Amino acid sequence: MNKQIKKKGKSLPSGFIIKLGKFVWTTMWKFMMSNLAPRSKTGAYVRPESQFRNFIGTTDTSTLDIATLDINNPENTYPPAKGRYRLYVGLGCPWAHRTLVVRALKGLEDAIEVSIVSPSPDQGIWIFPQEEEGLRTLPELYNLGSPGYQGRCTVPVLWDKQTQTIVNNESAEIIVILNSQFNDFATNPTLDLYPEQLRSQIDEWNEKIYHAVNNGVYRCGFAQTQSAYDQACDELFTTLDEIDAVLETNRYLCGEELTLADVRLFTTLFRFDIVYYGLFKCNRRRILDYQNLGSYLRDLYQLPKVSETCDLNSIKQDYYGNLFPLNPGGIIPSGPDISNLWEPHNRENFSEKVVS
Secondary structure: OHHHHHHHHHHOOOHHHHHHHHHHHHHHHHHHHHHHOOEOOOOOEOOOOOOOEOOOOOOOOOOOOHHHOOOOOOOOOOOOOOOOEEEEEOOOOHHHHHHHHHHHHHOOOOOOEEEEOEEOOOOOOEEEEEEEOOEEEHHHHHHHHOOOOOOOOOOOEEEEOOOOEEEEOOHHHHHHHHHHOOHHHOOOOOOOOOOHHHHHHHHHHHHHHHHHHHOHHHHHHOOOOHHHHHHHHHHHHHHHHHHHHHOOOOOEOOEOOOOHHHHHHHHHHHHHHHHHOOOOOOOOOOHHHOOOHHHHHHHHHOOOOOHHHOOHHHHHHHHHHHOOOOOOOOOOOOOOOOHHHHOOOOHHHHOOOOOO
């Protein structure tokens, strides 16, 4: 027995090896994270801004409200048209997922094509499953649309096939475009997810949710100091608590009507228990544990065609398989079971209004 214990003891690495390993891994981790997630001086994650911010409906949008654009202007650089535009999305990406949800809710499947790209774990870029426009990677598409482009190549991308240019790569603006500019080709044109009477309220929610929740989970997962993580985590769960309290009396964030604010929150909530809770250290509570957020998530998931935009396996593969600094072993967890999302939510009791 003593010999066996001795043997086990000898199998452990020495203190020197442990210290060396920690030093090497920490140095490599900081280097990789500096490329994956730009940071502030305090170690907080800083998300770079999107670079392509054009709109469908007019040539000059600098002084116009997107919701009031003249879509019939013959001089439009990007006029609404069926079959002219394509969305490039990654199924694991919450920002791209927003565009798929709005496309589904509005019934734009026949009007706007979708191309699905996948992250390359070795190259750190999005790649096409097969050639498109004679290209195989998203950086090549960006350079086709903007020769010499040196910035980040992210999804979603709203691409104009006719001019072979990028219209927009900011998800918050793409979903506004999809909501308002393609109603002539939509099967659900009367659904308005950004109604004028609720815009100020929607915008307030969007700003709060973006900072604390949508980007907040990344600020937790990509934090490079304890203080940066603590601040992001506190803000995240303070805001989730606030939303949960609002949902005690409201079916949706702005009352009885489904809006873009709900769409923007949904894609983060859907991923929360799957990846953010564990991988991003957002583990104070699961969404499932909240009294109202859990049923609210089920309500949104069960809206017509929304569940079809949710790919559990792609999400787990993208996060656990491709974010090497956060999961160097690359092991993909077997759970969680999301069949509970089909359980009754009973939130229709708040309102008669539902998406048809």
